[in-house]
Amino acid sequence: MTQLIAGQLLNGAIVGTLYGIVALxxxxxxxxxxxxxxxxxxxxxxxxYAAWYFSDTLGLPYPLAVLAAVAxxxxxxxxxxxxxxxxxxxxxxxxxxxxxxxxAVLEAxxxxxxxxxxxxxxxxxxxxxxxxxxxxxxxxxxxxxxxLVVIFATYxxxxxxxxxxxxxxxxxxxxxxxxxxxATSRLQTGVVVYSCGLAGLGGALYASLYSLxxxxxxxxxxxxxxxxxxxxxxxVTGALLGGVILGVTEGVGSIYLPLAFxxxxxxxxxxxxxxxxxxxxxxxxx
Amino acid sequence: xxxxxxxxxxxxxxxxxSEVSFAIAKGEIVGIFGPNGSGKTxxxxxxxxxxxxxxxxxxxxxxxxxxxxxxEIAATGLVKxxxxxQLFSELTALEHLLIAGHLxxxxxxxxxxxxxxxxxxxxxxxxxARAVLALCRLESAREARAAELSxxxxxxxxxxxxxMCDPELLLxxxxxxxxxxxxxxxxxxxxxxxxxxxxxxxxxDHKVGFLRKLADRAISLHHGAKIAEGTPEEVLSNPDxxxxxxxxxxxxx
Amino acid sequence: MxxxxxxxxIAALLAALPLATQSDFVLTILVFAFLQGMVAVSFNLVFGxxxxxxxxxxxxxxxxxxxxxxxxxxxxxxxxxxxLLGATLVAAISVVVGAICFRFRLREFYFAVxxxxxxxxxxxxxxxxxxxxxGSLGINLQEKATLWIPGMGVTRIESTVxxxxxxxxxxxxxxxxxxRLVHSWMGRAFAAIRLNDELGDTLGINVFRYxxxxxxxxxxxxxxxxxxxxxxxxxxxxxYLSIDQSLGIIAMVLLGGRSAVAAPVVGALVLTALPHLINxxxxxxxxxxxxxxxxxxxxxxxxxxxxxxxxxxxxxA
Numbered sequence: 001m002t003q004l005i006a007g008q009l010l011n012g013a014i015v016g017t018l019y020g021i022v023a024l025x026x027x028x029x030x031x032x033x034x035x036x037x038x039x040x041x042x043x044x045x046x047x048x049y050a051a052w053y054f055s056d057t058l059g060l061p062y063p064l065a066v067l068a069a070v071a072x073x074x075x076x077x078x079x080x081x082x083x084x085x086x087x088x089x090x091x092x093x094x095x096x097x098x099x100x101x102x103x104a105v106l107e108a109x110x111x112x113x114x115x116x117x118x119x120x121x122x123x124x125x126x127x128x129x130x131x132x133x134x135x136x137x138x139x140x141x142x143x144x145x146x147x148l149v150v151i152f153a154t155y156x157x158x159x160x161x162x163x164x165x166x167x168x169x170x171x172x173x174x175x176x177x178x179x180x181x182x183a184t185s186r187l188q189t190g191v192v193v194y195s196c197g198l199a200g201l202g203g204a205l206y207a208s209l210y211s212l213x214x215x216x217x218x219x220x221x222x223x224x225x226x227x228x229x230x231x232x233x234x235x236v237t238g239a240l241l242g243g244v245i246l247g248v249t250e251g252v253g254s255i256y257l258p259l260a261f262x263x264x265x266x267x268x269x270x271x272x273x274x275x276x277x278x279x280x281x282x283x284x285x286x
Numbered sequence: 287x288x289x290x291x292x293x294x295x296x297x298x299x300x301x302x303x304s305e306v307s308f309a310i311a312k313g314e315i316v317g318i319f320g321p322n323g324s325g326k327t328x329x330x331x332x333x334x335x336x337x338x339x340x341x342x343x344x345x346x347x348x349x350x351x352x353x354x355x356x357x358e359i360a361a362t363g364l365v366k367x368x369x370x371x372q373l374f375s376e377l378t379a380l381e382h383l384l385i386a387g388h389l390x391x392x393x394x395x396x397x398x399x400x401x402x403x404x405x406x407x408x409x410x411x412x413x414x415a416r417a418v419l420a421l422c423r424l425e426s427a428r429e430a431r432a433a434e435l436s437x438x439x440x441x442x443x444x445x446x447x448x449x450m451c452d453p454e455l456l457l458x459x460x461x462x463x464x465x466x467x468x469x470x471x472x473x474x475x476x477x478x479x480x481x482x483x484x485x486x487x488x489x490x491d492h493k494v495g496f497l498r499k500l501a502d503r504a505i506s507l508h509h510g511a512k513i514a515e516g517t518p519e520e521v522l523s524n525p526d527x528x529x530x531x532x533x534x535x536x537x538x539x
Numbered sequence: 540m541x542x543x544x545x546x547x548x549i550a551a552l553l554a555a556l557p558l559a560t561q562s563d564f565v566l567t568i569l570v571f572a573f574l575q576g577m578v579a580v581s582f583n584l585v586f587g588x589x590x591x592x593x594x595x596x597x598x599x600x601x602x603x604x605x606x607x608x609x610x611x612x613x614x615x616x617x618x619x620x621x622x623l624l625g626a627t628l629v630a631a632i633s634v635v636v637g638a639i640c641f642r643f644r645l646r647e648f649y650f651a652v653x654x655x656x657x658x659x660x661x662x663x664x665x666x667x668x669x670x671x672x673x674g675s676l677g678i679n680l681q682e683k684a685t686l687w688i689p690g691m692g693v694t695r696i697e698s699t700v701x702x703x704x705x706x707x708x709x710x711x712x713x714x715x716x717x718x719r720l721v722h723s724w725m726g727r728a729f730a731a732i733r734l735n736d737e738l739g740d741t742l743g744i745n746v747f748r749y750x751x752x753x754x755x756x757x758x759x760x761x762x763x764x765x766x767x768x769x770x771x772x773x774x775x776x777x778x779y780l781s782i783d784q785s786l787g788i789i790a791m792v793l794l795g796g797r798s799a800v801a802a803p804v805v806g807a808l809v810l811t812a813l814p815h816l817i818n819x820x821x822x823x824x825x826x827x828x829x830x831x832x833x834x835x836x837x838x839x840x841x842x843x844x845x846x847x848x849x850x851x852x853x854x855x856a
Contacts, residue, residue, distance in 0.1 A: 036648070087837050092648035093592055097793075097836050100786055104829025108822040218782070222659070225652070260667035267656045267663075274653055275643045357743045372741075374734040377727075385731045386742050388724060411724075447742070 007134050008251035014140050016240075016247025017147040021202040022224035023231070023239040024151060025195030030233050031171035032191040035088055035095025039080065040199045041221025042106040045214060047073040047200025048207040049110060052119050055207075062121075062208065069204040070197050077196025081189050089188065103218065110214035118211035125208070143205045148240075150201060155236050167191065171234070219263075226266035230273055232280020242281070287312045287486060288333070288364070288455055293342035293352075295328055295510075302328040304510040305342070310455065310488055315481055317501030318490040319521060321531050325510035326490040327369065330457050333488075334366035335359040346455075363454035367447075369463065371440040373432040379443055380428045383415035386450035415450065422446045422476055438469035445476070456480070458489045462496045470496055494531075498522060506530070553707055557700045564815075566699045572804075572811040573706035574768045577713045579791040579803035581760030584717050586789075587797030588726065589753035590733025592647055594655035594785050595636060596761050599629045601779030602661060603762030604769035605672060611682055617693070618685045622766040629762035630755055632661075637754040641747045655782070662780035677776030684770040702771050709767060710804070713760055718800045720756070729753055783825065790828045793835040796842030805844050 022040055029037045047069045054065035080102065088095040125139040158164035170177040170187055178184050206216070223246060231242030249265045273280060288310040295303040303325045310316050320326050331337040333344055335356040344352045346364055374382060391411050419425050422442050427435055435443065441461060448456055458477075462470050470493070477487060477500060491497045497504070497518065504521040506514040508530040514521045521527055557566060582596045606625035610616055616624065636657050640650050665672050672678070683695040686705065696702055720726055728749045731739035736746050769775055778784065787810065795806025810831070814824045839846055 036652075084833060084837070093651070094836050096592075096648060096651060097789065098833055100782075100789075101829040101832030101836070104783070104786060104825045104832070106829075108824075108826035108829070111822045112820075229652075258667075260663065263663055264660060267660050270656045271639075271653055274645065274649055275639065278649070356741055360741070360743060372735060372738045374731055374738065376734060377730060381727060381730070384724070385727050385739070385744070388728060388742060388744055391724060392743065451742070 012248035012251030016244030020240040020243030023227040026228040034090030038099035041217030043199040044203035045217035047203030051204035066204040073200025074197035081192040317497040317504040320507035324507040365453035366457040369459040371444040386447035387411040573710040576804040576807035577764035585757035589729040592651040597784035598658040598661040599758035599761040600765035603765040607766040633758035796844030802844035
């Protein structure tokens with residue numbers, strides 16, 4: 001039994017980092033542009049399909065496909081920002097409605113182009129690894145490690161580089177930051193593009209582990225938002241922790257409760273946190 | 287009617303109102319003078335229930351209302367207006383007054399007001415609203431949306447909304463600030479009309495001239511404490527008051 | 540006076556329509572449009588008038604539909620018995636959901652997110668409670684809606700024309716109820732809450748109570764629409780409670796307009812008729828909803844009705 005639990009814990013943690021990277025995008029976007037970008041889910045889906053396309057159809061080696069996917073997703077993010085999100089800064093309700101609209105449009109596009117037949121990447125990194133007596137596909141570990149690296153790199157960038165600290169300062173006090181020379185609109189666009197890139201990375205890596213469907217974004221974004229709100233929207237390391245907590249809960253929960261409940265844990269967390277501790281569990285911490 | 291005893295409000299280390307005591311009798315207009323930061327607005331907020339006092343009593347019509355909620359106090363006839371007019375941007379002036387009359391409607395009709403939802407419209411609130419508009423000289427603005435009103439009209443609408451709550455004592459927070467000379471005159475006339483109809487008023491304002499003409503009695507605050515009380519003339523010629531306003535170098539008006 | 544006259548004219552025209560056209564196609568579209576119109580108008584009560592973006596509306600619609608069938612099946616009640624019980628169930632659930640949300644003073648966006656969470660919970664329940672709801676397969680409804688008609692007793696409503704009048708009457712009643720509510724002191728309280736709820740609070744308006752009333756009233760009206768819709772369509776599926784459905788409702792209201800009680804009906808008519816007039820696949824329909832949502836938020840926030848009304852006002856001024 002403990003084997004099973006340990007296995008689920010580990011799996012949950014890995015899935016949690018996927019939640020976490022999108023949650024990080026959610027948190028960053030909220031802090032700097034004042035909206036919760038539900039559309040990050042479809043950007044993740046975009047990145048996943050892009051990686052599949054580059055790797056499977058164009059035959060690029062997987063790592064190159066991932067980079068290309070991230071670039072393409074970030075570019076798409078730029079377009080979306082200039083065309084749409086630029087007009088909904090700090091307006092949570094409009095931002096929500098516009099993101100929902102964008103989701104509908106992009107998912108439908110994906111359905112038309114790729115159809116709902118699940119797509120799978122050729123085995124990227126076959127083989128398993130034994131970790132403390134548990135069987136783990138090598139690729140999962142690679143993905144886990146990569147995501148952790150990117151998340152911590154983001155944290156480092158926020159706290160050590162000038163741009164990062166400017167972003168942090170802006171999130172605290174937009175007017176003061178602007179007066180000190182922070183180019184606000186460029187910063188906001190930059191954050192949106194970066195978040196889309198993060199989501200695209202998450203998607204591209206997701207593609208190496210699971211099969212793809214156009215609706216994967218919607219499933220993920222709700223989880224990512226749950227993770228971000230659980231941790232406290234505004235906390236960068238919190239996004240990762242929130243994702244992991246959620247992933248682990250789902251994994252362990254599915255041992256004891258029927259699979260149907262899996263999606264419910266996050267929903268319950270969401271409601272409970274928003275009602276009782278709206279600032280999140282790790283509020284105030286970076 | 288209203289008696290304030292040793293009222294104090296501390297915000298952490300800062301004492302905004304310090305041991306202030308005074309009384310307001312029915313039918314009079316009491317003015318509160320004092321430079322910026324002397325605690326005038328805080329004092330009014332305490333009386334109206336928008337802030338809780340640290341210590342002291344507020345006795346209104348015989349009951350200590352210190353610590354009561356704002357809408358509970360408003361329901362007993364003690365109403366305060368806002369310095370910066372709080373309005374509903376898309377609604378007309380008349381609609382503002384109809385909404386402000388909601389409390390009175392609730393008090394007067396209780397549960398039976400549900401019958402007016404699908405039956406006959408409640409006319410008395412409408413009549414009172416029009417009467418108040420006339421009193422405040424806002425008839426011309428009746429169908430204008432709040433976003434279209436001039437600043438003076440906005441402030442007057444704030445006073446009108448306060449009147450809809452059937453007040454016995456109306457607290458006015460800087461009603462003349464931001465108004466031009468003509469608008470101030472209009473305001474003075476409205477307030478005098480109110481007094482003539484038996485309402486009691488307590489007004490704080492910066493404009494010394496305006497308040498001196500209007501008030502029957504006055505008190506002066508400085509750094510949260512009461513430093514003078516009497517007729518406006520007495521208070522304004524009190525050397526402590528002058529020093530508070532103008533600084534030590536100008537001890538003569 | 541002219542507004543009343545105009546309304547009567549439109550009502551008369553609509554009532555006479557089945558006499559003018561034999562086309563089953565047109566009447567069917569209109570039935571769907573009227574029922575969706577009911578949902579949109581009731582959503583506007585909560586969103587456009589009281590200012591609360593509820594993502595629970597589609598759930599109310601779907602829960603009532605399923606509940607009507609289940610009550611008929613397990614309790615043996617007639618159609619309207621099922622409808623009333625379904626509406627009561629939705630009322631009870633909305634009271635709980637609304638009380639939770641408003642007691643904790645959730646502001647607009649967070650209210651939307653929490654109602655979304657509750658809506659998803661409802662959808663997952665319907666999707667997974669296979670023994671009751673047949674899960675993702677849905678249910679084909681064998682029973683039909685019935686109505687007591689004087690002279691004929693309880694008859695089944697099976698013809699399109701019959702449904703046309705039933706749907707028209709239901710929409711009419713919904714519009715009447717909303718109109719009375721909006722133009723009463725309670726409607727003013729809603730407006731106050733939407734525009735400046737702190738000010739409303741100081742003026743003695745019980746913000747919690749009226750937000751809850753608007754939310755529950757809107758949900759119950761959507762419940763009636765759901766019971767009718769399901770029995771016209773003849774089938775139930777978990778998709779009734781999906782976010783897509785909520786999105787469609789929001790699109791109808793934004794497209795039609797929020798400023799008048801009947802404005803969302805315009806949006807409902809357009810969005811219901813469009814996929815039938817132009818042959819859209821389900822994907823393209825989603826794309827259109829999404830594009831409309833984006834377009835109306837950014838370019839035409841007053842919707843079709845609102846823009847027209849504004850043009851007319853400017854012409855007269």
